[in-house]
Amino acid sequence: MNWRALLAGGVFLALLIAAVLIARPGTKTVDEVSPPAPRPVQPEQPTTLTPLTRADLIDVAARAADAHARGVAIAPEDNALVGRPFTVTLPFGCDGPAAAASEAPLRWSYDPEAETLRVWVTSNIWTDAAPVRKAAEGIDYEAAExxxxxRPWLRSGECPVTPQLNEAGAAAPGAAEGNETAVQASLDETASPGDSETALVSARQTLALVELFEPGSRRAARRNGRPYTVVTKLAPDAIDLSKGLRVVVTGRLARLTAGGPVACDGTFINERPLCLIGVEIDRVAITDASGERILGEWGS
Structure with a gap:
């Protein structure tokens, strides 16, 4: 083999290698490599707000009552609570079973022979109540319940402890403090006793949850005086009735005034103002005193 043959073979091999490199798909120089695609921005997940509790709403009302008494505006952060979820516990029947003729809106009775528990929970109707009309001025509504x-001084939602009696059979000093000055008040002073829209209460009744039903709203959500009722068979030792029962109200705070969800009003400087908290109720449940056993529940 002469040198010309070797040279021709080398040239052929070089051309073959070059052809292979050029034909390889996806081969790029360093300068031609594309930058990595940016990762898509993940949308922020909405923050789940912790439901306000009975204690929280009592605090909101206390601040609003303080603002009303001082003649100043309610704090902006409290007005901004519209839409905030809440769960409020309302203990009832703390004094024991209701008498047969009782018409108390929240009451229970137990028949030990039939081993039957009966419960009645009726929301108040405040459509024409003067404090509601005043608080909701400018809001078009056709019903208010x-x-x-x-007992808004109880933050836990439990029944109070029965006052201890002294040897004479009277309540211990301080147990009935303030009873002498208790006066009768009403959401609607013009209504007559027995009116379905009247709620005669003592001056200590100073805090309420109020739901306004605007025209066109779902009528199924309105109770119109129909009680939530439970009739169930229970053995005498199935639950502890000595501590009463509970109503658990769940929903969201709603606008009651032009400012926010709470409004307070008062007539006398030495009395606590009456405070109303606007709500939209999603669920009502009746439970035992521990809250662990649900006896009945209703969704709106």
Missing amino acids: GFWIE
Whole structure:
């Protein structure tokens, strides 16, 4: 083999290698490599708000009552609570079973022979109540219903402890403090006793949840005086009735005034103002005193 043959073979091999490199798909120089595609931005997940509790709403009302008494505006952060979820516990029947002729809106009775528990929970109708009309001025509504938050000094939602009696059989000093000055008040002072839209209460009844039903709203959500009722068979030791029962109201705060969800009003400087909290109720449940056993529940 001469040198010309070797040279021709080398040239042929070089051309073959070059052809292979050029034909390889996807081969790029360093300068031609595309940058990595940016990762898509993940949308922020909405933050789940912790439901406000009975204690939280009592605090909101206390701040609003303080603002009303001082003649100043309610704090902006409290007005901004519209739409915030809440769960409020309302203990009832703390004094024991209701008498047969009782018409208390929240009551229970137990028949030990039939081993039957009966419960009645009726929301108040406040459509024409003067404090509601005043608080909701400018809001078009056709009905107003709600619940009292009784004993708003109790933040836990439990029945109070029965006052201890002294040897004479009277309540211990301080147990009945303030009873002498208790006066009768009404959401609608012009209504007559027995009126379905009247709620005669003592001056200590100062905090309420109020739901306004605007024209065109779902009528199924309105109770119109129909009670939530439970009739169930229970053995005498099935639940502890000595501590009463509970109503658990779940929903969202709603606009009651032009400013926000709470409005307070008062007539006398030495009395706590009456405060109303606007709500939209999603669920009402009746439970035992522990809250663990649900006796009945209703969704709106």
